[in-house]
Structures are given as C-alpha cells and as structure tokens.
Amino acid sequence: MKLVRFYLPGDRPRLGQLAGDRVYDLTASALPAFSSLAALLQASIEAPLAELVSQVDLPSLPSHAYAELDRAPVPDVAYLLPPIDRQEVWAAGVTYAWSREARVREAISKEIYVKVYEAERPELFIKSLPEKVAGPNDWVGIRGDSAWNVPEPELAVVINPALQIVGYTVGNDMSSRDIEGENPLYLPQAKVYRHSCALGPAIAVEDGTFDVTALAIRLDIQRDDAIVYSGETSTSQIHRRLADLAAYLGRYEDFPHGAVLLTGTGIVPEDTFSLQDEDQVIIEIEQVGVLRNAVRRM
Numbered sequence: 001m002k003l004v005r006f007y008l009p010g011d012r013p014r015l016g017q018l019a020g021d022r023v024y025d026l027t028a029s030a031l032p033a034f035s036s037l038a039a040l041l042q043a044s045i046e047a048p049l050a051e052l053v054s055q056v057d058l059p060s061l062p063s064h065a066y067a068e069l070d071r072a073p074v075p076d077v078a079y080l081l082p083p084i085d086r087q088e089v090w091a092a093g094v095t096y097a098w099s100r101e102a103r104v105r106e107a108i109s110k111e112i113y114v115k116v117y118e119a120e121r122p123e124l125f126i127k128s129l130p131e132k133v134a135g136p137n138d139w140v141g142i143r144g145d146s147a148w149n150v151p152e153p154e155l156a157v158v159i160n161p162a163l164q165i166v167g168y169t170v171g172n173d174m175s176s177r178d179i180e181g182e183n184p185l186y187l188p189q190a191k192v193y194r195h196s197c198a199l200g201p202a203i204a205v206e207d208g209t210f211d212v213t214a215l216a217i218r219l220d221i222q223r224d225d226a227i228v229y230s231g232e233t234s235t236s237q238i239h240r241r242l243a244d245l246a247a248y249l250g251r252y253e254d255f256p257h258g259a260v261l262l263t264g265t266g267i268v269p270e271d272t273f274s275l276q277d278e279d280q281v282i283i284e285i286e287q288v289g290v291l292r293n294a295v296r297r298m
Contacts, residue, residue, distance in 0.1 A: 001050050002202040002289070003167070005037060005081040006069050013081055015040065017053055018202050021066045024058045031056065038086040041160040041258035049166050050207040070201070072137045072294075082135035082199045083158070083169050086257035089133060089197055091154075091173055092245050093123035095238050095264030112184060122240055122248055125187065127173060127262060128197035136200035139296040142275050143193060146176035149275045152265035153219045153283040155212070155235055157242055158203055159259045163250040165242060167203040168212060170283050170291035171262045174198075194298070198281075199260065204288045212242065215286040219267045222280040229273055233266030 002018040003026075014027040015034050026034040033043035033052055043052055064078060073079045094117045116123045134140050142149040156171035174197065180190035206212075214236045221229040242263060249261055275281075279295040 001053060001205040001207060003040075003049070003053070003083065003205060004069075004200075004202045005083055005085065006064070006078060007073070007081055008064075008078050009076050013085065016064075017058060018066065019058070022063045023066050023069060025062045025064070026053065026056060028062055029056045036085050037083065038257040041087075041158070041166065044160045044164070044166045045162045048207065049205045053205075070137065073135065080136045080201050082130075082133045082138075083201070083203045084130045084133055084199055084260055087130055087158075087259050088126060088255065089128040089130070089156075089171075089199070089260045089262065090249055091125055091127040091191070091262040092240070092264050093125065095122065095240050095245075096233065096266035097237070097239065117239065122245055124245075124249055125191065127191060132194055132197070134195050134198040134293060136198075136291055136293075138198065138293060139195060140172060140174050140198050140281065140293045141193065141195035141296055141298045142174070142277070143176050143179070144298050146179050146190075147274065148178035149174065149176050150269050150273065151175075151219065151221070151275065151281045151283070153217055153267050153285075154262040154265050155215065155217065155238075155285055155288070156199060157246060157261050157263060159246050159249070159255065159261060161254075161256055161258055163246050163255070165206055165246055167205045168285075168288050169199050169203050169260070170201070170285050170289050171260075172198040172281060172283055172291060172293060173262050173265065195296070197262075198291060198293045200289070200291050202289050210287045213238075215288065217267065217286070218284045220282040221269075221275070222282065223276060223278075228279075229269050231267035231269065235263075237266045238263060
C-alpha cells in the first residue's frame with residue numbers, strides 16, 4: 001500500500017492512496033484522520049495505517065490519473081507534493097561502510113568518521129524543515145559556493161509521534177562534499193539549505209509485506225540525455241537497525257506531528273564527479289518508488 005500527497009488547483013493539499021496508475025482521494029472521505037499527514041500519523045498510534053485506509057470505501061471516491069499528477073510542480077495544474085507536511089526531516093550519517101570511507105577521504109579530520117561508525121551512538125542531524133523539502137519532479141539545489149556536490153540516495157523512514165516506523169519513502173540528501181570536508185563544523189552549511197532535501201513520490205506503508213532490510217537502491221545521474229553515473233547498494237548494508245536509529249532520534253525530543261529520518265547512503269560517486277546544472281537525479285528503491293529531480297545551481 002502506498003500513500004501520496006497531491007495538489008489540486010484552488011484546493012488545499014490532499015492525501016491519496018496510490019493504486020496502480022490511479023490516485024484515490026482519501027481526504028474526500030472527510031474523515032479527520034485523512035485531513036493531513038500529521039493527523040494520519042497521530043491516528044496511526046492507535047491503529048496501523050493500512051487498517052485506517054482499509055476503512056475507506058475507495059472505489060466511491062474521486063480518482064485522478066497518476067500520470068497527470070506525476071509532473072513538475074507549476075501553478076494551476078495538479079501535481080504530487082512531497083510526502084510530508086508538518087514533519088521535521090532528520091538524517092543519520094555514516095551508517096554504511098562506503099559512506100564512512102568516502103567521508104574519510106574528503107575530510108581533514110578523518111578519524112571522527114571512523115569513530116562514529118563504530119560507536120553505539122549514531123550521528124544524527126536535522127536535515128530540513130518541511131516547507132523546504134522538494135517533492136517528486138521538483139528541483140534540488142547545488143550551492144553556488146561549492147565546487148563538489150553529490151546526491152545521496154537514502155531510504156527514509158516515516159515515524160509517528162510514538163516513534164513507531166509506519167512507512168518508507170525515497171530520500172535524496174544533497175551534499176556539498178568540499179564544504180563538509182574542509183571542517184566538520186561546516187556540516188550544516190554542506191547539508192542544510194534550500195532544496196537540499198527531496199522526498200517522494202509516495203510512502204510505502206509498513207504492513208509486513210516486504211523485507212525492508214534487503215531492498216535494492218539504485219542511483220542514475222543523467223546529463224544531456226546520457227547516464228554519467230550509476231551506482232547500486234542495498235539496505236542490507238546499513239550498519240545499524242532502523243528501529244535503533246528511530247529510538248535515538250526520540251531521546252529527549254518530541255515529534256508531535258511525526259518525523260522523517262534519512263538512514264544514510266551507501267552510494268557515493270567517485271571523488272572526481274560533481275553534479276552540474278540541469279542534471280537529472282533518479283533514485284529507485286525496490287518496492288518503495290522512484291524519485292526524479294532536476295538539478296539547479298543556486
């Protein structure tokens with residue numbers, strides 16, 4: 001089961017269920033749980049998301065062709081929104097061995113990345129406020145003061161206010177590797193800026209139907225109609241349990257509207273590669289979805 005947020009001209013953002021090539025309007029049910037994603041995550045404390053959705057008579061609701069929604073956001077047309085409304089986006093770093101090695105190569109202070117990979121406490125940092133997240137087919141940015149920029153394809157877990165993992169989506173943690181490598185204290189500038197985070201297109205609901213510990217992740221970067229980089233990994237390579245990451249995130253912290261946590265990357269382009277203006281970033285996570293974004297130098 002997959003859930004999306006979408007926009008209809010002249011209307012407020014809506015929740016829908018993606019079924020094949022159709023999107024069924026859950027908000028049209030007028031049930032309080034489907035008024036927003038925050039409301040749905042709150043309701044999921046008492047009942048699983050799949051159970052809540054199954055209570056709605058979907059065939060009787062208005063439907064919209066997915067192909068019509070799956071396009072770049074422009075005024076006065078319907079399009080998909082990022083699957084987030086009031087949730088903070090956080091990120092976990094150095095959860096894959098390859099990510100540790102890449103950050104050691106780029107960093108002046110190399111030992112800290114080895115230590116955090118092996119430590120009990122994970123690296124966690126806030127990635128984005130919800131209003132700054134890019135959705136499917138929207139653009140992601142590369143900083144004008146950075147010469148070495150890469151996407152970081154990541155499985156993102158959707159967490160309700162009780163810190164339960166209720167779903168998964170595709171995430172892109174855009175990073176300026178030269179800024180981060182210069183000094184670890186520059187991490188917020190390397191990671192947190194306008195359109196530095198993309199999520200979507202849908203939330204794959206945690207319903208026990210697939211093994212989230214062994215999902216294939218693929219990254220393709222397209223430039224001038226040619227693939228200039230491809231990489232693959234699997235969530236089986238994550239060094240930490242997802243539930244443990246969620247639990248650490250909730251230590252001495254509250255998320256009344258839920259949260260989204262990026263779980264780290266295992267795909268890092270070679271050190272000579274950097275994104276360019278008008279590149280296309282395509283991230284696919286098995287059974288979760290395909291997230292496409294254009295690149296824009298800011």
